[in-house]
Amino acid sequence: MIRKLLNIVVVIIFVWSCSDEPVATVFFNLKTENGVFISCEGNFMYGNSSLSFYNPENKTVQNQLFYARNNAPLGDVAQSLALHENAIFIVVNNSGKIYAIDTETAEFKGVITGLISPRYMHFISDEKAYVSDLYSHKISIVNPKTFETSGEIDLAENHTSEQMVQVGKYVFVSSWSFDEYILVIDSETDQLIDSIKTPYQPRHLKIDKNNKIWVLSDGGFEGSPVGKEPAALTRIEPETRTVEQIFRFENEINQTSNLEMNNTKDTLYFVKGGVCKMAVNSTHLTDSAFISTENKLLYKMAINPKNNEIYVADAIDYTQDAIVFRYSQQGALIDSFKVGINPSDFLFR
């Protein structure tokens, strides 16, 4: 009887194991000239990040692009996207790697591995790019053609690297994590040559029409070893590498996050209880939002450089697919669509 029973159990398990069918590869031809790629972090240590593509002309969205085309997961925490020639580089932070895919087909082209906690990628030339890292005192130098690491830039102790912008041959790097400096790298010598002190935890960087660098610092948190101060916008003169002006957000009810620039580079956008904007030559901070984020858990905001349309991602509860709201430049809702979990970056083509 026991043997019969075991046989039945074995048969049931065999039938069961045959029920999972392999997933077919999906081939795309996206016509991405006017669309936006959206990386979605997923949840830390879940390995469930994803890539979406939205076409604003016909209002269609394609989710899980990477997995569907390449039959493999994107990895853990897709942090940012960078475009170079006909490849999109997806920085997968907690997988320690950067995937390169084709812009039209999403087909895997290569992978840069061996990184620690990569955050952003900045291209110097066809054969050289910098990769910032949250958990390293070095910036990695990689070759986007061969997908190999070709060197590194030593940052002084206590500095790490986050976002990067370039003015002339100098790359300005925010050292965000428990730090208060913008680091200046000479992209010809790959050396750290200077640093500029800012309010605590400078993170987001943008360049305006006057070639000034804008820095958004989040100010840290209560109990932080480097202290806590109000979030601030800082304007830096890159030629002299000096701070020209600091705007401090005294009202701390809502944290200040995200920093974007319109296509004429004369208006800054940031999030503080809603989407706010401020002219780059303004003498005071604006504190009133023109797009409300009430009842939304705003995770990421972005501006389409072609038409200044504003994209706002609502993470909902952080563990389900987020919804992205698309607004006109004036703040009128145009469309909304679902993407993956926790959108982290928008790459407009």
Added chain:
Amino acid sequence: MRIIILTVILFFVNFVFINAQSITDTIKIPEVKVLAKRKVEEAGLKITRPDSLSRASMLTTNLSELISAYSPVFVKSYGRGSIAKASFRGTAATHTQILWNGMNLNSPMRGFADLALLPVFFTDDVYLLHGGSSMAEGSGALGGSIHLNNQPDWNLKFNLAALHETSSFQTKKSYLKLMLGQDRFKSSTRLFYENSENNFPYFNYGVIPQRNDTLQNADYWKAGVLQEFYYRPFSDKIMALRLWYQKSDRNLPQLMSYEGAKREEYQQDNQFRIQYDWKKYSDILNYHFFSGINSNRLNYYRASPEFNFVNEDSESIETSLINHVRIFREFDEKTYATVSLDANYHHVDIQNNKLENGYKKHRFETSLLVNIHLKPSERFAAFVLVRSENYDAQFVPLIPGAGLEWQFLESFPVILRLNAARNYHKPTLNDLYWLPGGNPDLLPEDGYTGEFSFSGQFEGGLFSFKNEITGFISQIENWIIWQPSASGAYFWEASNVKSVLSRGIEYQFSAGLNWKNFWFRSGGNYSFTNTSNQNVVSSVDESRGKQLIYIPKHKGNLYLAVTFKKTTIKYDLEYVGKRFTKSSNLESDYERVLNPYFLSKVSVDKQFELTLLNLNLKFTVENLFNENYQSILWRPMPGRFYSLSLGLNYKK
């Protein structure tokens, strides 16, 4: 469909044994007063107790494997040797309280106890109290509680037991128990050492190109000693002193998709527990008092050696002083009462050596219980209890609970059990004070739970069959979760966010049959758990009413064993249903859900009995059908593997 398959298996097994009655026509079920056999303090409580043979067969495992294989409770395990947490009835790990001889082992800092660090070898009795039943022993167990007890065998004067197991992936486990003493004094010493390279092969489909891989950086070792002294000056008085020291060092592997620089990541746990326990019995009064210290030191380290960068280097020291006094009184044959008082002090000191920050906090908590037990007849018993709690100078409103048991037909051994309770769970110290994101304004989680069950116990001649079906429902308000800050800050913070409704069914059975020289045994558990968040604010939120992530709706286990002339062949089957990883329960080809899996295990066990010495040789095949499964997203689990153990037991 899958639930139907499992149900068919369960019913089939029942059918086998019920049909077995026809094998011998001498089996008759006599009049049974099942209720009369139970302790009055246990009347009305839902208890699961893995039988002693099952526990004995799992001596070389940790508690997570025992609970997973022999109870309806779901265990979320991060892999072999890695952290494992119990989830009762769709609740969180922090809602399961683990008690060792009555002493709470849950971390006051993190709120849960790691089941992987609790060796079955260090227990003599393990039982589970489900839902509101846990209120009789302690508070805060919104899901239930797991009780590990030690007790001496006063009939033995000398016992030496040694056990060694070698298994795949360079795993070695050694256990030793020495018990000696006379009628009044006993000393028991237990030691264990376990180490594993844990470098099992797996197919890595988390990278491009997909490839055969070997798990890296998952090795671990654990060692511990448990010393117990028992003194019984009179037959009605027992004193015990127990000391438990344990150390473990576990490397933590990366997800399958990781292709970054080499990481060094490990967790070290140093645990020390001491307990003085005193019991006195009389005809109408029983006293129980214990006082103990539970101390944990946890080091977590993560670095990238190639880049000479330390990400995290933290040290957490928790010290809890736990005191308990309990008086049980029999007023008359129908009325009894228990009064207990707990007074505990916890101190937590967390230092992040990398960031040079942390927090030091303490908590003083008290709990008073008054529990009235009524047993107006041999077929009816009930209890009514109320708890009063205080922590951090806050009073929790009175917590009531009540339950009853009723064997409604004298000649039919089926018992109806009803139980309802309110319960609270205090925020952990990390929830309140972690930097950044701890929220000192958190409210305790507040739950109501109710259940009913029918249990039947049939014994006759060579056959026995026992089963129980339970329906439960519970509502937990102010459920605490950590999520990115709603204020827009980049860090995560703790909030009272969810309102969770959990309801379901648990079914358990065990059966035995002696037939000629064969002894057949079987047992199993099945649970259906529907647990969902009801508190959804945003209109676009699709999580309302959906199953909570990582909680399977279906979970079951089954074992079949036959013993013939000291040789036992045993088959264990474990089933875990689909688990969602998105709160919206969305699934498609590329939306990851964790697929259901069956795990089979077969063991052959041969005993050799000499006069005073028992030898035991056992061979086990784990994951018999080489099931490819994940317990946690993108964490590989081992395929088929083997173990061989040799045991020696000398008794006098």
